[in-house]
Amino acid sequence: MGQVAGFARHRNPMPEPRIIAGIPMDLSLTRKGGLSVRAQLARQLQMKILAGELAPGQRLPSVRALARRLKLHANTVSAAFQDLRREGLVEQRPGSGVYVRRSGRKGLAEADALDEIIREALWAAFERGHSGAEIRDAVVRWLRASPPDRVVAVDYMLDVAQLIAHEAARGLGIKAEAASLQEVEREPGRLAGALTLVLPQYAEQVRLAARGSAVETVRLEPCDEAREALRTLPAGSVVLAVAHAAAVLPYAGVLARGLRGDELLVESRLLSQVPAWKRLAPAADLVLADALSAPIVRRARPRRLVEVALLLPPAIARLQDVLGVVVPRPE
Numbered sequence: 001m002g003q004v005a006g007f008a009r010h011r012n013p014m015p016e017p018r019i020i021a022g023i024p025m026d027l028s029l030t031r032k033g034g035l036s037v038r039a040q041l042a043r044q045l046q047m048k049i050l051a052g053e054l055a056p057g058q059r060l061p062s063v064r065a066l067a068r069r070l071k072l073h074a075n076t077v078s079a080a081f082q083d084l085r086r087e088g089l090v091e092q093r094p095g096s097g098v099y100v101r102r103s104g105r106k107g108l109a110e111a112d113a114l115d116e117i118i119r120e121a122l123w124a125a126f127e128r129g130h131s132g133a134e135i136r137d138a139v140v141r142w143l144r145a146s147p148p149d150r151v152v153a154v155d156y157m158l159d160v161a162q163l164i165a166h167e168a169a170r171g172l173g174i175k176a177e178a179a180s181l182q183e184v185e186r187e188p189g190r191l192a193g194a195l196t197l198v199l200p201q202y203a204e205q206v207r208l209a210a211r212g213s214a215v216e217t218v219r220l221e222p223c224d225e226a227r228e229a230l231r232t233l234p235a236g237s238v239v240l241a242v243a244h245a246a247a248v249l250p251y252a253g254v255l256a257r258g259l260r261g262d263e264l265l266v267e268s269r270l271l272s273q274v275p276a277w278k279r280l281a282p283a284a285d286l287v288l289a290d291a292l293s294a295p296i297v298r299r300a301r302p303r304r305l306v307e308v309a310l311l312l313p314p315a316i317a318r319l320q321d322v323l324g325v326v327v328p329r330p331e
Contacts, residue, residue, distance in 0.1 A: 039080075045060075046089060087116065145326040147327065150174060154197070157180070166291050188209050194327070199220070230259050236264075238267065240268075240284035242268075249270060250268065271297075291308075
C-alpha cells in the first residue's frame with residue numbers, strides 16, 4: 001500500500017505544521033516502522049500532552065476531522081484516543097468531545113495494568129528530577145538482580161525480630177536472620193539482597209536507614225487455634241502464656257479478655273523465667289506458647305499446649321509471592 005496523506009513523503013521527513021480543526025498539529029506517521037499507525041498516533045499525541053503543546057482542558061480534534069485530515073480510518077483514530085484515555089491523559093465528555101485531562105496523568109495510585117504501573121513509576125522518577133540515563137541504569141540494575149536469598153526480620157526489640165525470623169524461616173523454607181533497628185541503622189548493608197520484614201510502625205525508619213532495600217510489613221496476629229482454645233475453655237479455667245519476647249507477652253491476656261471477659265485466669269511468663277512457668281505449666285488448663293517457646297515448654301508436660309503462630313497462613317502466602325520479586329543491592 002502506498003503512502004497516505006499526512007504521512008512523511010521522504011526518507012527522513014521534517015514534520016510539517018498542520019492545522020486540524022483549528023489546532024496546530026505536526027504529526028508524522030509512516031507504515032514502514034515497527035509501530036502500528038494507531039500506536040504512532042497515540043504516542044505523538046501523548047508527547048504533545050506531556051510537553052504542554054496540548055494544554056489541560058483543551059479539546060482535541062474530533063475523530064472524523066483527524067481521520068479526514070490524516071486520511072486514516074476513523075476506527076484507527078478512535079482506537080488511539082482510547083489508548084490515551086486508558087493512560088489517563090484525555091477524557092471523553094459526552095456530547096462534547098475528547099479533552100486533555102486537567103489533572104494530567106493517572107498517577108501510580110490509579111494505574112491498573114502492569115505495563116501502566118511500570119510506566120507511571122518511571123515517569124514519577126523522571127518528574128522527581130532523575131535523568132533518563134539514571135532511570136535506565138536503575139532499570140538495568142533491577143533486571144540483573146535476583147530474588148532474595150534470605151529474610152531479615154527487623155524490630156526495635158531484638159527478641160521480637162527473632163520470633164518473626166523463626167516463623168518466617170519455618171513458613172517460607174528460607175534462611176532468616178534477626179536484627180534490631182539500631183543494628184540496621186549502624187550497618188544498613190546488612191539488608192542488601194534480602195527481603196526485610198518489619199512491623200508497620202518501624203517500616204519508615206528501616207527504609208530511611210537502608211535506602212533501596214526491599215521492605216515488607218507484617219502484622220502479628222494470634223492464630224485461630226489459640227482463639228478457639230480460649231473460646232471453648234470452661235469458665236474459671238487457668239491459662240498460662242509463655243513468650244520468648246516481652247513485647248508479645250500481653251497478647252494472651254488481651255485476647256482472653258476480648259473473647260471471655262473475666263471468665264478466665266491468665267498468667268503470663270517470659271520463657272527466660274524458667275522456674276516460674278515450669279511450676280505453673282502442669283497445673284494450667286491451657287498453655288499458650290509462641291513458636292520459639294513451645295518446643296521448650298512441651299518438655300514440662302502441660303495438660304494442653306497450643307503453639308500460637310503469629311504469622312498467619314495468608315501472610316506467609318503473600319511473602320512467598322513477594323520472594324519471587326527481584327531485589328537489587330542498595331547503592
